[in-house]
Amino acid sequence: xxKALLYDATMCIGCKQCEGACAQQNTxxxxxxxAAEPVQSAHKYTVVLEKSDKFMRRLCMxxxxxxxxxxxxxxxMHKTKEGPVVYDVWKxxxxxxxxxxxxxxxxxxxxRSLNPRVRKCIMCPDRVVAGKxxxxxxxxxxGATKFGERDDLIKEAGNRIRQNPSNYLPRIYGxxxxxxxxxxILSSVNVEEYGYPSSAKIGETPMPExxxxxxxxxxxxxxxxxxxxxxxxxxxxxxxxxxxAEAEEKNGSAR
Amino acid sequence: MKFKLTFWRVVFVVIMGLGLYSTFVRFFHGLGAVxxxxxxxxxxxxxxxxxxxxxxxxxxxxxxxxAVYLFNVERLHSVVRPAVLTAFLGYLLxxxxxLFDLGRPWYIWHQLIYMNPHSVMFEVGICVMAYTTVLFFxxxxxxxxxxxxxxxxxxxxxxxxxxIILGILLSTLHQxxxxxxxxxxxxKLHPFWYTPALPFLFFGSAIxxxxxMTIFESTQxxxxxxxxxxxxVLVDLxxxxxxxxxxxxxxxxxxxxxxxxxxxxxxxxxxxxFLWLELTLAFVIPITLLSFKKVRLSAxxxxxxxxxxxLGFITNRLNVSLxxxxxYVGHHYMPKWTEFSVTLMIxxxxxxxxxxxxxxxxxxxxxxxxxxxxxxxxxxxxxATAVLGHAAD
Numbered sequence: 139x140x141k142a143l144l145y146d147a148t149m150c151i152g153c154k155q156c157e158g159a160c161a162q163q164n165t166x167x168x169x170x171x172x173a174a175e176p177v178q179s180a181h182k183y184t185v186v187l188e189k190s191d192k193f194m195r196r197l198c199m200x201x202x203x204x205x206x207x208x209x210x211x212x213x214x215m216h217k218t219k220e221g222p223v224v225y226d227v228w229k230x231x232x233x234x235x236x237x238x239x240x241x242x243x244x245x246x247x248x249x250r251s252l253n254p255r256v257r258k259c260i261m262c263p264d265r266v267v268a269g270k271x272x273x274x275x276x277x278x279x280x281g282a283t284k285f286g287e288r289d290d291l292i293k294e295a296g297n298r299i300r301q302n303p304s305n306y307l308p309r310i311y312g313x314x315x316x317x318x319x320x321x322x323i324l325s326s327v328n329v330e331e332y333g334y335p336s337s338a339k340i341g342e343t344p345m346p347e348x349x350x351x352x353x354x355x356x357x358x359x360x361x362x363x364x365x366x367x368x369x370x371x372x373x374x375x376x377x378x379x380x381x382x383a384e385a386e387e388k389n390g391s392a393r
Numbered sequence: 394m395k396f397k398l399t400f401w402r403v404v405f406v407v408i409m410g411l412g413l414y415s416t417f418v419r420f421f422h423g424l425g426a427v428x429x430x431x432x433x434x435x436x437x438x439x440x441x442x443x444x445x446x447x448x449x450x451x452x453x454x455x456x457x458x459x460a461v462y463l464f465n466v467e468r469l470h471s472v473v474r475p476a477v478l479t480a481f482l483g484y485l486l487x488x489x490x491x492l493f494d495l496g497r498p499w500y501i502w503h504q505l506i507y508m509n510p511h512s513v514m515f516e517v518g519i520c521v522m523a524y525t526t527v528l529f530f531x532x533x534x535x536x537x538x539x540x541x542x543x544x545x546x547x548x549x550x551x552x553x554x555x556x557i558i559l560g561i562l563l564s565t566l567h568q569x570x571x572x573x574x575x576x577x578x579x580x581k582l583h584p585f586w587y588t589p590a591l592p593f594l595f596f597g598s599a600i601x602x603x604x605x606m607t608i609f610e611s612t613q614x615x616x617x618x619x620x621x622x623x624x625x626v627l628v629d630l631x632x633x634x635x636x637x638x639x640x641x642x643x644x645x646x647x648x649x650x651x652x653x654x655x656x657x658x659x660x661x662x663x664x665x666x667f668l669w670l671e672l673t674l675a676f677v678i679p680i681t682l683l684s685f686k687k688v689r690l691s692a693x694x695x696x697x698x699x700x701x702x703x704l705g706f707i708t709n710r711l712n713v714s715l716x717x718x719x720x721y722v723g724h725h726y727m728p729k730w731t732e733f734s735v736t737l738m739i740x741x742x743x744x745x746x747x748x749x750x751x752x753x754x755x756x757x758x759x760x761x762x763x764x765x766x767x768x769x770x771x772x773x774x775x776x777a778t779a780v781l782g783h784a785a786d
Contacts (some may be wrong), residue, residue, distance in 0.1 A: 208577070217398060230500070252497040352513075
């Protein structure tokens with residue numbers, strides 16, 4: 139029952155209405171200056187990039203197994219069952235591990251604030267729970283950003299490629315990247331040209347597994363290592379005790 | 394008591410002054426104003442040096458405690474107290490450093506209530522908190538002895554085995570976990586430094602640096618506080634350091650060999666230069682030095698080898714945390730002067746507190762050289778002596 143977004147770059151006309159709707163939904167400032175900024179930041183969760191008349195949108199991928207949620211020491215990020223990866227600001231201590239860990243470099247920070255927050259696209263969780271589309275999908279005039287059931291969108295993306303193979307590169311970016319995401323991208327050019335990490339580089343393993351392999355061993359490691367250390371301590375001090383006791387015995391018999 | 398102006402005191406005051414200014418900027422204008430950290434470089438010098446290197450430099454505590462109490466190496470007994478003091482101060486200051494780096498340090502206690510057991514950072518946080526508490530108890534007897542409180546000393550003696558084992562267990566966990574922090578970034582960290590073996594490498598380097606730091610600080614204290622240098626102890630530590638360095642070097646080689654990186658690491662590149670610097674300082678120079686018996690038996694030789702080792706592994710951790718991300722990010726990160734100044738302030742505070750503790754607590758109980766003589770034999774004063782050394786006059 140998890141929701142997702144499908145962004146079809148071939149349908150995008152670069153009107154940037156999604157940027158504006160996103161800013162309005164999240165009560166962020168939006169004017170011509172912000173619109174002209176070609177990067178995501180704490181006040182711009184999504185950006186439409188342009189390269190030789192072709193457009194590409196960037197936003198949080200809402201991974202199926204989000205690295206940000208797995209690394210957060212206080213669990214301030216989590217994946218909801220509806221699909222969005224959301225952020226509980228009141229838990230956050232500001233360690234910024236989520237920013238370092240994210241393979242898509244999505245979380246941004248309020249560097250100028252005295253009580254800074256991590257900022258990223260949270261896929262309009264209130265709207266999604268209420269059964270509505272995300273703000274960006276709702277406003278999109280061409281349907282380039284489409285909101286729907288994750289499974290349905292995967293099918294639809296596959297159909298679009300099959301029906302129009304000359305129009306698309308034969309891959310759905312986000313289907314398997316880092317173990318799969320909830321944002322899929324179709325395009326006629328490589329998404330890597332717009333700053334997305336290459337599929338080959340991030341691989342298909344869910345990021346949390348890289349640390350999970352080590353963390354899973356800790357519950358076993360603690361008792362075993364304690365026993366080993368205790369054993370070494372006992373052996374090395376037992377020797378001393380025995381020597382002391384023997385010496386005392388000798389003294390006693392001599393007296 | 395007269396306040397005399399000496400070179401090191403001036404340096405200390407300048408460092409503290411600049412540090413306080415940077416502290417003001419940090420807490421009244423935010424992280425963006427005080428540092429060159431950015432959305433591209435969310436972790437800078439404070440994580441790379443204060444956290445990664447700080448915890449490594451304080452590893453001497455558990456290394457020496459382990460050798461003396463776990464393996465009963467009696468000869469090293471005289472360095473236990475300074476090593477525990479260094480570790481205790483090191484962890485306290487590291488926590489202070491963390492308060493600068495965290496965006497919302499006033500919520501640091503959230504670690505204790507909103508726990509996420511999947512997070513390496515959570516594990517490091519809990520271990521560091523617990524270990525600092527253990528170090529506090531290991532340090533307490535110094536204070537009790539000073540005031541001749543026999544009963545609490547007996548209590549601590551009773552729980553000492555538990556403290557020792559707990560301390561080593563916690564150290565094993567968080568020293569290696571600092572390496573695990575980076576396991577989740579295979580696509581970002583440069584392959585010279587990203588390896589599944591990171592936790593092992595971090596634990597191994599902590600032991601090597603723990604030994605090197607113990608040699609370094611013993612020599613430094615001997616010079617600064619006019620203590621008699623216990624050469625046999627240092628020679629033992631030097632031998633252990635040589636073994637630890639070989640083990641570390643072997644681990645690194647095996648890692649590069651199995652990942653098929655040997656050809657790449659000898660090809661000149663931006664990262665390769667930093668890697669070569671690191672390997673030369675951490676392995677080539679100290680291993681070569683310590684391989685000569687003459688060097689291994691001389692105080693100056695051991696001092697030099699230990700400094701090289703420490704610098705080498707500092708370079709290593711800065712490479713893991715900073716250099717290794719530059720290609721991914723696409724630009725360089727250079728800390729702002731205010732970032733350096735906060736780090737310097739914390740280090741200076743560490744030196745000062747160490748000096749204060751040595752002066753007032755039975756850290757080096759066995760030798761008491763008269764003050765006049767001590768002043769005369771002072772050759773290479775550290776900041777601490779300079780600042781506090783004459784306070785007793």
